[in-house]
Amino acid sequence: MKRLDDFRLRMGQHELVPLMIGGMGVDISSADLALEAARLGGIGHISDAMIKTVADRRYKTKYVKNKQALYKANVESHDKSEVKFNLGHLAEATRLHVEATMSRKTGPGQIFINCMEKLTMNAPKETLKVRLGAAMDAGIDGISLAAGLHLGSLALIEDHPRFRDVRIGIIVSSLRALQLFLKKNARLNRLPDFVVVEGPLAGGHLGFGMDWAQYDLATIVAEILAWLKAEQLDIPVLPAGGIFTGSDAVRFMEMGAAGVQVATRFTVTRECGLPAEVKQEYFKASEDDIEVNQISPTGYPMRMIKASPGIGDGIRPNCEAYGYLLDANGQCAYITAYNREVAAHPDERRISVKDKTCLCTQMRNFAIWTCGQLAWRLKDTTLQRPDGSYQLLSAEHVFKDYQFSTEGRIAQPAPEALPA
Numbered sequence: 001m002k003r004l005d006d007f008r009l010r011m012g013q014h015e016l017v018p019l020m021i022g023g024m025g026v027d028i029s030s031a032d033l034a035l036e037a038a039r040l041g042g043i044g045h046i047s048d049a050m051i052k053t054v055a056d057r058r059y060k061t062k063y064v065k066n067k068q069a070l071y072k073a074n075v076e077s078h079d080k081s082e083v084k085f086n087l088g089h090l091a092e093a094t095r096l097h098v099e100a101t102m103s104r105k106t107g108p109g110q111i112f113i114n115c116m117e118k119l120t121m122n123a124p125k126e127t128l129k130v131r132l133g134a135a136m137d138a139g140i141d142g143i144s145l146a147a148g149l150h151l152g153s154l155a156l157i158e159d160h161p162r163f164r165d166v167r168i169g170i171i172v173s174s175l176r177a178l179q180l181f182l183k184k185n186a187r188l189n190r191l192p193d194f195v196v197v198e199g200p201l202a203g204g205h206l207g208f209g210m211d212w213a214q215y216d217l218a219t220i221v222a223e224i225l226a227w228l229k230a231e232q233l234d235i236p237v238l239p240a241g242g243i244f245t246g247s248d249a250v251r252f253m254e255m256g257a258a259g260v261q262v263a264t265r266f267t268v269t270r271e272c273g274l275p276a277e278v279k280q281e282y283f284k285a286s287e288d289d290i291e292v293n294q295i296s297p298t299g300y301p302m303r304m305i306k307a308s309p310g311i312g313d314g315i316r317p318n319c320e321a322y323g324y325l326l327d328a329n330g331q332c333a334y335i336t337a338y339n340r341e342v343a344a345h346p347d348e349r350r351i352s353v354k355d356k357t358c359l360c361t362q363m364r365n366f367a368i369w370t371c372g373q374l375a376w377r378l379k380d381t382t383l384q385r386p387d388g389s390y391q392l393l394s395a396e397h398v399f400k401d402y403q404f405s406t407e408g409r410i411a412q413p414a415p416e417a418l419p420a
């Protein structure tokens with residue numbers, strides 16, 4: 001019986017363990033987590049989501065405070081079109097995070113950055129160009145183009161000196177999305193270096209509608225592999241979404257996948273950026289506690305634990321400080337929903353907004369607990385302490401479990417020493 005370690009992922013001149021830890025925005029896929037994946041010979045991701053907030057936390061900068069001060073007069077206004085990102089600061093924050101991460105890299109693996117197109121930042125093209133360019137300047141190994149079709153993203157960076165050297169891949173959820181991406185970018189004569197095929201069981205935003213349950217990852221992967229073969233296109237394909245064990249991964253490798261992308265199992269590792277108490281919520285979740293809803297202002301359905309404190313919260317939009325989801329016209333679906341509720345309940349001090357969430361604020365505060373569909377199985381991956389809480393895992397333990405396990409088995413960690 002094969003193990004994932006019997007396969008290798010070829011990426012340029014690199015031969016890697018075919019395991020990629022997916023990007024998890026706002027610093028959930030932390031530098032520490034990505035660095036472990038690289039040390040162990042796989043691929044890890046950092047994320048540039050809310051990069052200025054991440055920089056403030058990690059590198060003691062003051063981007064958010066300064067931006068908030070700059071736009072203070074706008075706080076009460078419904079019109080957020082004035083709230084712009086300073087492109088110089090955006091580049092600086094991105095470089096800080098990427099450089100700090102890359103300078104600590106060890107081992108034969110790679111570190112990529114997850115770039116979501118839906119972070120439109122009140123100037124979609126200009127900000128995306130800066131984000132991608134700054135990450136390449138700072139020495140990132142690769143980029144995953146996420147949360148969007150990215151039809152124009154490559155053209156934004158075609159003049160960058162590292163354009164053909166950095167590994168650039170795209171996340172898609174259908175053959176059609178991949179075909180569209182390839183067609184729109186044919187002029188650049190640069191194929192993506194990898195394609196992540198994200199199915200309906202993944203964490204984060206879904207590339208499906210609310211009918212996600214009708215789709216099946218293996219079917220989409222088979223369709224994409226067959227098409228690439230027919231077109232004689234040699235692009236590594238990495239399925240993602242609900243791959244919970246090494247054996248699940250091997251099944252995809254035997255179909256012809258080049259590697260797999262996983263995330264949920266790493267949310268309960270010590271290196272993951274979630275606060276310790278939130279990791280316990282992930283462990284505790286039962287199948288009924290997980291839902292796909294439409295509260296993300298991006299318009300994409302998102303999967304999360306129902307008890308996430310950010311669901312239904314009616315906080316005032318905080319675009320002056322953040323504003324990552326403002327579209328090209330300075331609008332966000334949460335602002336509309338919030339203003340509607342304020343108008344409907346003029347005498348209430350604390351309102352609730354049920355249909356949308358202020359995703360910037362809530363993700364920054366780790367108050368939306370997004371997870372993959374199989375998060376309810378996390379409790380089976382560890383030991384329970386006498387007080388009922390669950391033992392956290394090391395990223396190395398989970399990584400090696402994917403790499404070496406067979407027959408659907410999940411390795412348990414060594415029991416931690418009890419306090420004397």
Ligand SMILES: Cc1cc2nc3c(=O)[nH]c(=O)nc-3n(C[C@H](O)[C@H](O)[C@H](O)COP(=O)(O)O)c2cc1C
Nearest residue numbers: 022023024025146202203204241242262263264372
């Ligand atoms: C907590 C969490 C946050 C995520 N955030 C992002 C993100 O910011 N960008 C992205 O492209 N995918 C995101 N994802 C999706 C993962 O990168 C990955 O493709 C997917 O979750 C794989 O499925 P699995 O979690 O069942 O292994 C997130 C997933 C989780 C669990």
